[in-house]
Amino acid sequence: MHEYSITESIIKIAEKHGREAGASRVESITLIVGDRSGFIGDSIRMYFDLIAEGTLCEGAELIIRPVRSLLRCPACGDTFHRRPLSFVCPVCGADGAPTETGKEFHIESITVS
């Protein structure tokens, strides 16, 4: 449910850029999806073909580049991936703070013909 409206937005953005470029067809869409964005690539994929029907994006290939989130340790500055139920820095044991890495949710590029 959650990804339905977001997939509509993706198609709208891709169509807009395709149209601006005078394209007759969007061949592929490359998405950058951080694991803390809250959006599931597979779920977007599930809705994509359905919503893309009849648009410039019909039949386009959806390329999803996942990004793993990083925490930064405020004590030693190390960046690391968190372990389950913990934010602890593996180097010094302090609690890491969230960074922007992992929150990505954008269309990187499209290819058109």
Next chain:
Amino acid sequence: MHDIRKINVMENIHDENDHIASHVREDLTEKGIFAINVMGAPGIGKTSAIKGLIEKLRGITPYVIEGDIESDIDARALRALGVKTFQINTFGACHLDAPLVHNAVGNMEFDEKGVLFIENIGNLVCPAEFSIGEHALMLICSVTEGSDKPYKYPLAFEKADLILLNKVDLAPHLDFDEAFFMKGLRALNKDAPVIKLSAKTGEGFDEAAAWIAARAGR
């Protein structure tokens, strides 16, 4: 044979929502309305907290937008108290977004300056991902949920401006590990005040209302 060309887009998929959200925020600011996005799991006490806070914010006109998947039970209870309440039913959608709130705000009459509580859908995940034009994000959690919630739902805790820990009257009967809860919470969010609350005994409401009044500039 068609030529295939690459176009760099680099466009955030949330841009449209965020754009509408800033419009909503500007509109409300102009009207003298301080909007609070109220987030929390189902049954955590969002409506009870809103009711209790409205009672404490005497002299400040309250408004409520009630987000529910279905039903208008909460809206009716608030209207019975004389609070101007607008109901949004999402019929399945798991969060409010800026276009929904934009529409609701457009349908409400704000005759006086005041505080608008926007009760989001009961859910600790999706509402955190969508800005709805709020001035502050109030997260309600509770001792009955368990102390691991900051670790499991980090985004909601990271984004919150005020965190209310509800149902503390039940703490003696539970194994809520407050130190573990606070450790995770503070790793994500250094600044948000955490206020212990009980909608049953009234504990914490004065403090939470004072925070809202101060932030609203009242």
